[in-house]
Amino acid sequence: MNTIRNFCIIAHIDHGKSTLADRLLEFTQTLTDKEKHEQVLDSMDLEREKGITIKSHAIQMDYLYNGTTYTLNLIDTPGHVDFSYEVSRAIASCEGALLVVDASQGIQAQTISNLYLAIGHDLEIIPIVNKIDMDAAKVEDVKDQIVDLLGCRRDDIIAASAKTGVGVDAILEAIINRIPPPVGDPNAPLQALIFDSVFNSFRGIIAYFKVFNGTLRKGDMVKFFNTNREYDADEVGILRLKMVPKDSISAGDVGYIISGIKDSSEVKVGDTITHVDRPCDKGIAGFEDVKPMVFAGLYPVEADDYEDLRASLEKLKLNDASLTYEPESSLALGFGFRCGFLGLLHMEIVQERLYREFDMDVITTVPNVSYSVYTTKGEVIDIHNPSGLPAPTLIDRIEEPTIRAQIITNNESLGSVIKLCIDKRGVLKNQVFLTTNRIELTFIMPLSEIVFDFYDKLKSISRGYASLDYHIEGHQVANLVRLDILLNGEMVDALSTLIHRDYAYNFGRRMCEKLKELIPRQQFDIAIQAAIGAKIIARETVKALRKDVTAKCYGGDITRKRKLLEKQKKGKKRMRQIGSVEVPQQAFLAVLKMD
Amino acid sequence: MSGIYIHVPYCKRKCHYCDFFSVEDARGMNEFANLILEELRLRKDYLPTEPIETVYFGGGTPSLLTADRIATMLNGIAKTFSISPLPEITLEANPDDLNPGYIRSLLDIGFNRLSLGVQSFDDNDLQQLGRRHNAKQATNAVDMASQLGFNNISIDLIYGLPYSSTNVWESNLRKAFRLPIQHLSCYHIIYEEGTPLQRKVFMGRVTPVDEAVSVEQFDLLHDLASQNGFIHYEISNLGKEGYFSRHNTAYWKQIPYLGLGPSAHSYNKTSRAWNPRSVDAWINAIKKGSIEAENELLSEKDILNEYLLTSLRTIWGIDNGYIAGTFGIDQANRIERVANKYMQLEILEKCDSNYRIKPKKFIVSDGVIADFLTE
Numbered sequence: 004m005n006t007i008r009n010f011c012i013i014a015h016i017d018h019g020k021s022t023l024a025d026r027l028l029e030f031t032q033t034l035t036d037k038e039k040h041e042q043v044l045d046s047m048d049l050e051r052e053k054g055i056t057i058k059s060h061a062i063q064m065d066y067l068y069n070g071t072t073y074t075l076n077l078i079d080t081p082g083h084v085d086f087s088y089e090v091s092r093a094i095a096s097c098e099g100a101l102l103v104v105d106a107s108q109g110i111q112a113q114t115i116s117n118l119y120l121a122i123g124h125d126l127e128i129i130p131i132v133n134k135i136d137m138d139a140a141k142v143e144d145v146k147d148q149i150v151d152l153l154g155c156r157r158d159d160i161i162a163a164s165a166k167t168g169v170g171v172d173a174i175l176e177a178i179i180n181r182i183p184p185p186v187g188d189p190n191a192p193l194q195a196l197i198f199d200s201v202f203n204s205f206r207g208i209i210a211y212f213k214v215f216n217g218t219l220r221k222g223d224m225v226k227f228f229n230t231n232r233e234y235d236a237d238e239v240g241i242l243r244l245k246m247v248p249k250d251s252i253s254a255g256d257v258g259y260i261i262s263g264i265k266d267s268s269e270v271k272v273g274d275t276i277t278h279v280d281r282p283c284d285k286g287i288a289g290f291e292d293v294k295p296m297v298f299a300g301l302y303p304v305e306a307d308d309y310e311d312l313r314a315s316l317e318k319l320k321l322n323d324a325s326l327t328y329e330p331e332s333s334l335a336l337g338f339g340f341r342c343g344f345l346g347l348l349h350m351e352i353v354q355e356r357l358y359r360e361f362d363m364d365v366i367t368t369v370p371n372v373s374y375s376v377y378t379t380k381g382e383v384i385d386i387h388n389p390s391g392l393p394a395p396t397l398i399d400r401i402e403e404p405t406i407r408a409q410i411i412t413n414n415e416s417l418g419s420v421i422k423l424c425i426d427k428r429g430v431l432k433n434q435v436f437l438t439t440n441r442i443e444l445t446f447i448m449p450l451s452e453i454v455f456d457f458y459d460k461l462k463s464i465s466r467g468y469a470s471l472d473y474h475i476e477g478h479q480v481a482n483l484v485r486l487d488i489l490l491n492g493e494m495v496d497a498l499s500t501l502i503h504r505d506y507a508y509n510f511g512r513r514m515c516e517k518l519k520e521l522i523p524r525q526q527f528d529i530a531i532q533a534a535i536g537a538k539i540i541a542r543e544t545v546k547a548l549r550k551d552v553t554a555k556c557y558g559g560d561i562t563r564k565r566k567l568l569e570k571q572k573k574g575k576k577r578m579r580q581i582g583s584v585e586v587p588q589q590a591f592l593a594v595l596k597m598d
Numbered sequence: 599m600s601g602i603y604i605h606v607p608y609c610k611r612k613c614h615y616c617d618f619f620s621v622e623d624a625r626g627m628n629e630f631a632n633l634i635l636e637e638l639r640l641r642k643d644y645l646p647t648e649p650i651e652t653v654y655f656g657g658g659t660p661s662l663l664t665a666d667r668i669a670t671m672l673n674g675i676a677k678t679f680s681i682s683p684l685p686e687i688t689l690e691a692n693p694d695d696l697n698p699g700y701i702r703s704l705l706d707i708g709f710n711r712l713s714l715g716v717q718s719f720d721d722n723d724l725q726q727l728g729r730r731h732n733a734k735q736a737t738n739a740v741d742m743a744s745q746l747g748f749n750n751i752s753i754d755l756i757y758g759l760p761y762s763s764t765n766v767w768e769s770n771l772r773k774a775f776r777l778p779i780q781h782l783s784c785y786h787i788i789y790e791e792g793t794p795l796q797r798k799v800f801m802g803r804v805t806p807v808d809e810a811v812s813v814e815q816f817d818l819l820h821d822l823a824s825q826n827g828f829i830h831y832e833i834s835n836l837g838k839e840g841y842f843s844r845h846n847t848a849y850w851k852q853i854p855y856l857g858l859g860p861s862a863h864s865y866n867k868t869s870r871a872w873n874p875r876s877v878d879a880w881i882n883a884i885k886k887g888s889i890e891a892e893n894e895l896l897s898e899k900d901i902l903n904e905y906l907l908t909s910l911r912t913i914w915g916i917d918n919g920y921i922a923g924t925f926g927i928d929q930a931n932r933i934e935r936v937a938n939k940y941m942q943l944e945i946l947e948k949c950d951s952n953y954r955i956k957p958k959k960f961i962v963s964d965g966v967i968a969d970f971l972t973e
Contacts, residue, residue, distance in 0.1 A: 526943055526962055550812045551964045554785040554834045556911055558603055558849050559863040562870055562894060565903050571968040583939060 004255040005184045009076045009213065011093055011126075013118055014103035015111035015470065019133040023103060023165035023174075024062075024077060030171050031064035031075065033243060061199070061211050061257055063241045068179050075178060076257040078198065078213075080117070085346030087116075087474060088293045092198040092273050094120050095289060096213035096257065099127040099182030101174065102149070106132045106140035106162075110148050112411040112470035115443065118152070127182045128153060129161065131174060136164040148438050187254030192283040193217030193225070195252075195276040200267065202322030208264040211242065212276055213257045215287060219276065220251040225262065228275035228286035234262035267324040295327050295343025296404065296475065297350055297454060298387040300368035300497060301357075302339030304577065304588065308363065309338045315361035316340060319353060326353055331388065335497040335581050336366060336591070341387055343373075347454060366588050368497045372451045375402040375478060389485050389499040395536065401501075403481040404450040406473040407432075411443050416465035420444065423460055427452035428503065447476055451501075456597075486511050488518065489532040489539075493582040497591050512541040513597050519543040521590040526551075529584050599682065600645045601652040601848045602675055604634060605859030606660040607877055614728040614798075615756070617790035619861035619875050620658040626877050630859075631667040635674040636884050637858050642678050644856050646866050649682040650675065651853075652845035654690075659715075661695035665703035672707055686750075686844040688713055693739035694731040701746045711843075712743050713783070716753040718766070719773045726761045728794070737777065744778035750841055752781035757815040759787055760804045767815045768822070775826040780841035784819050785834050786812060816961045830957040832912045850908040869895045899972055902929065906970045911963060915954025916970075929972060936970050 014020035028034035064075040080093040094100065100121040104110055121128060130149045135142050146160050161177060163170025195212040203209055212219075219225070223236045238261040240248040252258035264270055272293070275286035303312045316328045327343035344350040350370060357363040374386045377399045386392055386401075408429065412420045421431065424446045433445035453473065461469050486507050488498040498518075502510055511533030518531045522545050529545040556564055578585040608627055609620040626633070653675060655668065672687070688711040689704060696714075704712070716736040718724055724732060731739075736753075743751055753774060757767045774782060789796040789806065798804040820830050828836040832850065835843060848855060849865075857864040860880040863872045871893045874880045883889045896904070902925050909916045918937070922930035937953045940946035945959045945966055955963050 526940075526945055526965060548962055548965065549809045550786075550816070551962045552786070552833060552960060553964060554788055556833070556849075556908065557846060558855055558857060558865065559861070559872065561849070561865075561904055561908065562863075562872075565900065565907055568907060568964065568968040569903060569971055569973075571965070572971045572973065575968060576973065583943070 004187070004189075004253070006071060006073045007076065007184055007255045008073060008099065008178050008182045009078065009097045009185055009255075009257060010099040010101060010129075010178055010182055011078045011080050011097045011121075012101045012103055013080070013114060013121060014101075014133075015105070015108070015114045018103050018105040018108065018111075018114070019165045020079075020103055023101070023131075023133065023163075023171075024079060026165045026168060026171050027075075027077065027175065028062065028064060028244075030168075030175060031066045033062065033064040061242050063243055063257065066175055066179070068176070073179055074256070075175075076213075078257065085344070085349040087472075088291055089199065089272055090117055091120055091289065092196065094124050094126065095287070096196055096198045097121075097124075097126055098185055099129060099178065101178075102128050102130045102153075103133050103165075104131065104145055104149060106134045106142050106145050107137050109141075109145050109441070110152060110411070110437070112409050112443070113472040115152070115411065115437075116409050116472040116474070128155070129174070129177045129181055130155060130159060131161045131163050131170070133163055133165055135162045135169065136167050148441065151438055185255030187214065187216045189216075189218050189253040189255075191216040191254070192281050193219055193223075193276065193278045194283045194287055195219055196287045197227075197270060197272055197274045197276060199272060200270040200322075200324070202267060206238075206261050208261075208267055208270045208321075209246070210260050210262075210264075210270045210276070211257070212252075212260060214252055214254050216254050216283070217278070218251050218253040219258070219260065221248070224279040225260070225276050226279045226282060227269070227271075228277055228283070229271060229290050229292075230269055230274060232269055233279050234264065237261050237263055265321075267321050270324065272324075293325055293345065295325065295345060295373070296450060297344045297346055297370050297372060298341055299344070299350060299370040300331060300333060300336065300339050300388070301328070301342050301354075302333065302336040302366045302368070302497075304364040304366060306337045311361075312340065312357075312363055312365065315357055315363050316342070318361070319356060323353070325349065333368070333390075333497045335495050335579055335586070336368070339366075343387065344370075347458075366591055368591055369500055370454055371501055372404055372449075372454060374404075374481075374483070374501060376400075377402070386501075389501045390496050392485050392501065400480050401483045402478040403483065405447055405476045405479050406450050406453065407476040408446045408448050408453070408471060408473040409443060410446065410461070410469055410471050411437065411441060412465050412469035413440050414442070416468060417442055417444075419464040420461065420469055423457075423464060424448060427457060448473075449479070449481065449503075450475070451503075484535045486514070486540075487534045488514060489530070489534055490522075490581045490584045490586065491527075491530050492532075493584075494534075495581050495586070507535055508540050511535075515541045515543040517597050518590055519545055522584070522586060524548040525583075525585060527583070599649060599651045599848075599853060600647055600679075601654065601845050601853060601855035602650055602679075603845070603855055603857045603862055604653070604655045604660075604671060605857065605862040605873075606630070606655060606657040606663060607860045608657070608662050609659045610662065611728065611730055614726070614795040615787060615790065615793055617793050618656075618658065621877055624662075626881060627663070630663065631670040633881060633884055634671045634858050637889055638674050638678050640884065640887060640889050641856060641858070641864075644864060644866055644871075645679070645854050647854060649680040650685060651682045652686040652688070652848060654688045654845040656690050659692050659695070660689050661691035661700075665700060665707060668704075669707045686711055688752075688843070688845055690715065691739075692731060693736040696739045696742060698742060698746060701743050701748070705747050710748070711750040711752070712748050713752040713754065713781075713843075714739055714743075716740075716774075717756050718759075718762070719770050720762065720766045723756075723759055723762050723766065723770075726759070727756070737773070740777045740779060750781070751779045752783060752837075752843065753777070753779055754783045754785070756785050756787050757819065758807050758812045760799075760806055764811060764814050764818065768818055771819060771822045775822065775828075781835070781837040781843060782823065782828060783835050783843075786816065813961060817958070820958055820960075830913070830960070833960045833963060847912075850912050851914075852905060852908070869893055898925065903971045906933075906972075907967055910955055910967045910970060911960070913949075913954055913957060915949060915952040917952050919951055932972070933970060940966055940969075 012020045060079045066073050078093045080090045132145050161173050194215040197210045197212050199211040226233045241258050273290040277283045320326050325345050328340040331341040332338050376384045379399045429446035429448035435443045482504045483501050484504045486500050486502050488495045515531045528547045531543045532539050533541040578587050607620045687709050690713045719733045789799050823836045830836045854866045861875040918930050
């Protein structure tokens with residue numbers, strides 16, 4: 004166990020985590036030249052494109068240092084707030100962390116929150132200033148920031164360039180010398196923490212774990228502590244570039260288990276694996292059943308594709324346990340599914356994967372958070388969809404989820420960032436100067452307020468400087484109303500939103516304006532109204548089409564004219580019919596497109 | 599029964615808005631009549647039915663041809679096909695090409711209908727459109743033709759013009775109804791791709807009129823025409839009872855036609871064909887003995903859509919009994935549903951057993967027709 008080092012990399016998007024990981028694989032000869040291709044760890048196309056890690060991964064390297072071969076387990080962490088629970092479990096599996104900071108960009112909010120998480124788990128932090136080869140590198144400034152933040156010595160910070168390889172030897176040396184080996188008793192009852200799982204179409208669910216105590220052997224009968232399900236350990240092994248089966252994995256080490264599990268929901272990140280016949284007393288602390296926070300309706304563009312959409316979601320769920328879905332129907336959109344996501348990025352990823360991997364084109368309705376409705380009868384109902392809201396007379400109160408948002412910004416944008424957060428119903432909790440020109444703000448805010456366009460706005464008012472991280476904080480009573488949209492008097496269920504009463508008027512007005520842009524003129528006037536209950540709060544009109552005709556249709560015009568109108572018909576078919584009004588699909592995302 | 603169309607592709611000068619195929623040089627004009635006879639010989643078996651009910655010389659400017667040459671072509675047609683006892687034989691003419699001698703010759707040859715490209719009775723309009731005649735020539739031409747014996751005269755007018763006004767349009771219409779005409783073809787200006795006028799719009803040098811103006815002028819057309827005994831029988835065509843264009847109506851009633859000359863289209867109920875859009879290519883094709891440049895076989899869907907498209911542009915509308923019988927009850931049911939929608943919107947009306955777009959609503963017909971099409 005003394006020769007094992009378990010570590011993760013904490014870095015903001017684009018600060019060079021994946022490049023550094025690749026470089027480590029190369030320096031330890033885990034990766035042959037042949038296998039070398041950019042950013043091995045980000046194995047989904049989508050991850051590589053977005054430059055982020057969606058699923059965490061793990062990889063084992065051997066490194067000969069001063070005559071001893073060390074086993075280095077790199078546990079990669081997802082790089083986005085939507086997946087912060089997975090990050091926390093990966094961190095819990097490590098004894099050390101490389102803190103990678105871009106020399107030209109400095110420390111970002113998300114880096115800090117993950118850093119705190121790592122410090123909270125007593126991880127040894129190895130600070131690295133990366134990209135020192137860049138022209139815009141401000142190595143000394145960034146070192147100042149790190150010293151301020153960690154209270155470490157300046158000498159402890161490694162200056163490196165993952166791109167050129169400078170400093171990588173020093174990093175490997177620091178991993179061995181500074182990160183403590185894991186502790187644990189190989190003979191104690193088995194306790195292994197699941198920090199990730201993946202789906203393989205031949206092998207089923209493969210769970211990645213770190214053994215805290217005991218030894219897991221091939222063929223053992225194991226039990227997952229929190230789900231209480233039992234399995235045969237058909238195969239255990241370590242993760243190199245490919246899976247390498249082993250007879251056993253002992254305390255301190257990281258590995259994988261295959262036990263014929265078909266359903267991703269049985270393998271929960273954070274769960275503890277133990278033996279059936281000699282179980283541990285308690286699971287590893289920190290298990291949480293991660294619940295989706297953002298909900299939206301997904302509808303097939305072609306109504307006939309409903310069953311295909313179901314099959315696609317089923318398959319997606321196999322390697323994405325945090326995705327939930329249940330059938331729902333909408334008068335406007337027909338049959339579809341209410342899907343739950345960890346956050347907006349997660350939603351985007353699911354949509355994108357449906358499109359790329361399953362060729363499914365979907366309409367997504369306005370996303371909303373999950374609300375707890377307390378009825379006058381004393382029941383609590385979780386509402387995932389505005390249309391599920393009970394009648395106002397039956398509601399005692401509604402609670403909405405809140406987040407603790409950490410925002411790092413600079414002096415220039417401080418005022419506008421605070422204003423933005425307060426406009427979004429944020430309450431400032433804390434304000435800390437990290438350096439003379441870097442301020443960390445802590446806000447408690449309703450989750451619903453960051454669902455739409457908060458992040459983009461934050462970026463634009465701070466000229467890209469501000470960074471955001473958030474964690475679910477709790478719930479608060481909210482004065483919410485359901486805002487409905489009516490087209491010629493018919494309510495469009497897919498456009499209803501739950502919104503804070505104070506914002507409803509402004510929101511309703513903007514919604515009507517946006518819809519007016521998006522709904523094409525038809526043969527009659529279309530009244531677009533926003534309403535709270537029976538009360539109309541905003542109205543726009545799409546005036547009737549008055550001239551829509553081509554003058555000539557003689558012998559030579561018929562073919563061309565037929566093709567033109569058939570094309571027009573095709574366009575109409577892609578629209579949704581609300582009463583007599585034809586509504587283009589993009590109108591259902593109007594809310595997301597409002598400025 | 600069938601129709602014959604002859605496209606005469608010559609113009610002294612091309613009008614700024616026109617996208618019909620025409621050339622400004624007279625190459626091939628001397629042999630044009632003989633080439634048409636040659637094409638006629640090559641394609642005499644194209645038409646599935648006879649007799650020939652209508653013959654139409656369009657262009658281009660057919661009135662650039664001498665009466666003799668036109669007679670050559672007409673005689674050729676008469677020798678090749680059986681002709682109905684009362685055919686409609688039309689010549690499109692430019693007002694300034696007409697003189698008493700020419701008009702008499704046309705009557706002698708057998709023409710019984712004239713379609714005059716008047717476009718406007720306002721000299722400013724005519725100049726902006728690039729027409730070579732003036733308002734006076736236009737009224738004179740109509741009077742002359744009428745006095746010499748044409749009792750079926752149509753004139754073309756254009757409205758919605760960017761340089762013009764509703765007042766000018768109204769005065770155009772009033773002048774037209776004072777003339778001895780039986781038929782009017784009135785087109786809202788179209789900015790056709792590739793025309794000089796479209797280029798001007800694109801460059802921002804010409805601003806199309808506001809939609810409200812288009813509608814105002816359309817309404818004026820419909821109302822004044824009704825007051826003067828003209829029936830608005832197709833989006834752009836109005837005529838006195840008994841004087842509707844039989845040739846054009848045939849296009850909208852799926853009657854076969856043979857198109858001769860460069861760029862001319864033909865239809866024989868199962869396919870559509872079109873000649874090369876170039877004088878040289880057309881001449882070469884005839885000399886090689888094969889003429890159809892392109893041919894499109896019509897599927898059942900195409901046939902139904904063409905029926906819907908052309909019928910709904912007319913006051914005869916669509917006959918859902920015919921649709922049920924020819925295309926099946928499912929189609930008829932589907933059409934019934936769409937029809938109900940537009941009945942409620944008071945765009946469609948039922949006339950005998952047919953659904954038709956109310957002539958007052960012709961101006962919004964494209965979207966309605968698109969809705970009726972099958973996929």
